Amino acid sequence: MNFxxxxxxxxxxDSRYKPDAYEFVAAALHFSQKKLKRQGHILGRELLEGLKEFAIEQFGPMAKTVLNHWGIHRTEDVGNIVFNLIEKKFFFRTETDSLDDFKNVYDFESAFSGILENMGKSNPSSGEPAGKKGEKDKKVLQKPPIG
Structure with missing residues (x-):
């Protein structure tokens, strides 16, 4: 069965989360693996940090609104999505992985606040002012690779 x-x-x-939420979490996993320069398993906390950064890159100040629209309101929701995908054998876990890894890792309200204010500041990864990067640096949400 495909993704x-x-x-x-x-x-x-389980209609708590819209299908787009699953696609986004899978894309955030790939984003996080690439950022960490790792193939395969990453920790729940690492996925959540990557998801936060990826959401802000993709949606800017609308990140929290978009995630909420998909049913993702807190870090535990990401864990539920991950474990639904594990159950269907699209994600894999180690013996030590648990839903508890996703509990209260950060507060969505504070994690996604102040994005507009920060958009005018320098981008520390490039040394350039935010919003001034070239077109080639823009990220586009794509469906995760299958298999």
């Missing part, structure tokens, strides 16, 4: 069909199957049984 899209798997998500449809999950959604038919």
């Amino acid at each position: 899209e069909k798997t998500v449809e199957n999950i959604f038919s049984k």
Whole structure:
């Protein structure tokens, strides 16, 4: 079964999170692995930090609004999505991984506040003012690779 069909199957049984939420969490996993220069397993906390950064890159000051629209209101929601995908064998876990790894890692309100204010400041990773990067540096949300 492909990713899209798997998500449809999950959604038919658990409609707390929209299908876009699953696609975004999978994309955030790939983003986090690339950022950490790691293939395979990453910790729940690492995924959550990567997801926060990826959401801000993708949606700017609308990040929290978009995530909330998809049903993601707190870090535990990301854990539920991850474990739904683990159950369907799209993500894998180690023996020590648990839903508790996702509990209260950060508060969405504070994690996604002040984005507009920070957009005018320098981008520390590039040394350039935010919003002045070239077109080639823009990130586009894509469906995660399958298999």
